[in-house]
Amino acid sequence: MNLSDYFKTARGARASLAEKVGRSPAYLSHVATGYRRASVNLAIAIEQATDGQVTRSSLRADVWPVQSSVSPSP
Template sequence: MKLIEYVKSHGSQRGLADKIGITPVLISQWANELRPVPPERCVEIERATDAQVTRKDLRPKDWHKIWPELANAPAPRRATDPVPAPGHAGRQPPTTNGILDTVPDRAAVGIDARAIP
């Protein structure tokens, strides 16, 4: 389970427990799947772990019943995703025209590479 991996890589159960205001015993029980994580605590854990452990990870069998809005939600942006320029529609598929897609047609007319300056 991702909760165990998160706890092992980020210190201790106490650190996560202190972040969300519970006892480390509960973190242990949830990590070892002795008890299901309550839905309200899933949201708190997701926030405390910066979405490294998500609600879907904590409640894999019934998350779609508890949070149906997540079923059609877009994937969260990662910090490494490129940010599109303001007013830009995002990454566009490449075309066969390459660089000429960014140059107006009238700018490319009349250029002769063999012309002597």
């Protein structure tokens, strides 16, 4: 799940997450829309605060590439 989708899961999700990770709701909205990029530490904090619903790789694929579940053909 990406951050934008997480915000749609419950009323107040953005404010609650902002409090947990120590950022403003507006800043997290900027991250969700791509206006700002999450730092490595923020990506980890968001993953932990959302119990893995929003993964660090969804926020920073440049640092943690998404692993494919399909094995390459021999």
